[in-house]
Amino acid sequence: MSIDFSKTHFQLFDLPQSYALDVDQLERAYRRIQSEVHPDRFAHLGDAEKRLSLQWATQANAAYQTLKKPLARARYLLLLNGVDTQEETNTAMPADFLMAQMEWREAIADARHGKDVDALEQLSGRLRDETHTLQATLGKQLDQDGDFAGAALGVRKLKFLEKLDEEIGDALEILL
Known part of the structure; x- marks a missing residue:
């Protein structure tokens, strides 16, 4: 298994790029990828393969954490659409x-x-x-x-x- 690091988090898990998300489907996809890229599966290989598996697992973890949380998922969708939420600089509220x-x-x-x-x-x-x-x-x-x-x-x-x-x-x- 190889993870394409240019894929979006949604593409990584074969999910539609949408705020509405089937959390069970996300969970299943995450477990499937983790079972394929977990560093323990690569323990017998060389250092380069071990590092790559760790990068894959880290990428999958980060993507999963982002997509499973509604606030993080919304931020990510806005980022994908070129929108900065300006949370640190824009405190204007109704x-x-x-x-x-x-x-x-x-x-x-x-x-x-x-x-x-x-x-x-x-x-x-x-x-x-x-x-x-x-x-x-x-x-x-x-x-x-x-x-x-x-x-x-x-x-x-x-x-x-x-x-x-x-x-x-x-x-x-x-x-x-």
Whole structure:
């Protein structure tokens, strides 16, 4: 087996280049490739073959990690379409989204200070719903509308939601 390092992550796993992804199909393709390129299979060969197998395995791992996570997959699709999400430089967000972020952070802080595990779990559920809604919008923008500017904004929003989820998780970890 040889991996063509010029292939996209989607091509590597024989998947359509799409935000909507059959995760089970990705998992099966990943396991198949890993079984073919795992360095243990090349232990009896020379150093060059061992290095190449390690490169193949590393490439497959990186591709898998990118495609299995919705945020990373969206970033990658935008990259393939020549779009920079500008996550580090573009902090402009719609006012209503910023207000919602402030409300989320206040609610998290209140629940954490009040040691209210139930409130944190409810916030986590609401955040999950919000994340799924945003992911659905992102999928439509990427797969159907070709709205890459809107998708780049969606990626930046999703990054905010992931940070909120981490804050809730950290608060729950402290309280539990």
